[in-house]
Amino acid sequence: MTQKKSSFQDIRDTVMARIQSRHWPPGSLLPTEVELAEEFGCARATVNRALRELADQGVVDRKRKSGTRVNAAPVKQAVFEIAVVRQSVEEMNAAYRYSLVKRTVITAPAWLRARIGVKDEAQVLHLNCMHYADNRPFQFEERWINIAAVPDVIDVDLSETGPNEWLLSQVPFSNAELTSTAIAAGETLSEFLDVPQGAPLFQMERTTWFQGTPVTFVRMTFHQGYQMRTRY
């Protein structure tokens, strides 16, 4: 009742603490915004912002008329950063080196057309690249770029900087779909990543769209022992 706390962060944290302490157990109903505003001695908009953040976080569910309820089965979300290879390497205080292995223009094979959704005759730029950290293999990158989506790519010199950095400068703020999996090193990967054939490797695939049109599909295979980290 008329506490001295007022900022939306105080309210957010206080409510969170009450939920964690089971003062408001999972599944229970919180007081209305008006009631909380009264208790905290602030405007309803301030309470609204606090509760909205908790809702975005997945801690509570809000519905008009029914009120704000503590989420019983919290859908936990983890956020991880999609770093450019160069950055991840440099953050390890390692020297980054890039090498373009292969560059060809082909018509999109059937599996790629199905995968990213381009037309039959679509021309794509197919690239193989290697990324090194302190001269040790870090990532093998195999990429296909939809030339129709970014025609300039044909004239870009990709021998010095990787395609990802150029693409980011061309189509920032794109959408993507990622999958991660474990695979066994085949002949090519074992050579480029310097591991025995059959070695377990962490592989990530990403399809990227810009304003609805597919731009690129990339398959990134990391050195043995690579770990992806994240928190929540």
Added chain:
Amino acid sequence: MTQKKSSFQDIRDTVMARIQSRHWPPGSLLPTEVELAEEFGCARATVNRALRELADQGVVDRKRKSGTRVNAAPVKQAVFEIAVVRQSVEEMNAAYRYSLVKRTVITAPAWLRARIGVKDEAQVLHLNCMHYADNRPFQFEERWINIAAVPDVIDVDLSETGPNEWLLSQVPFSNAELTSTAIAAGETLSEFLDVPQGAPLFQMERTTWFQGTPVTFVRMTFHQGYQMRTRY
């Protein structure tokens, strides 16, 4: 100038569109909130909310006095859901089955103490579990639970439901750190997951804290071919 659009979502989307169309290229400065409010014919608070969402998304950077700037190197974030095993299996329309393989109480080994930060004499509950989808191996779970953090765990029957679901009911809204990697199946894993020794497997480790104290460390190894999916 004095457009008819007014909602913060309209403003957010319009600004985003201008950024994508390079009307405001990466690195450039946006008009001030007051100017935008004037253009859109709305209150400054509305513009503030729109720009704040774009800032949370990582699209723009905001600084007092300097203004709002289009992020040149967008730190892309991907969000993936931390699902309970049962849910992931059931979402595949497969029948879920759980089995407790082993349950022992031990004093925390040195590597675990270092890993999660508990005292030398700490007692932990060590569990091995299997999760099946349509009677095919889905995930092998090896878990250590800090008994001091959740004393009740000693008396809980974990033969029917997995420890994760019980823990979630006890300490919802905890913090965690995750790592994902690819490993080769050893003897135990090859037996439980029914794969050849040396098969590449996707493994995720998670350490969980509740209000600052370590609760559990779990190592989850998935069936061969498992893919983790995410979008942004």
Added chain:
DNA sequence: TAGTGGTCTAGACCACCGC
């Protein structure tokens, strides 16, 4: 239909920080 959250407003004061 009535109760709840969702949003907007016009104004205000403050905190930060580049100049």
Added chain:
DNA sequence: CGGTGGTCTAGACCACTAA
């Protein structure tokens, strides 16, 4: 110092939806 975003207020109207 002054300009910019960060936040709060008191009030208003609207949109959804459970009863």
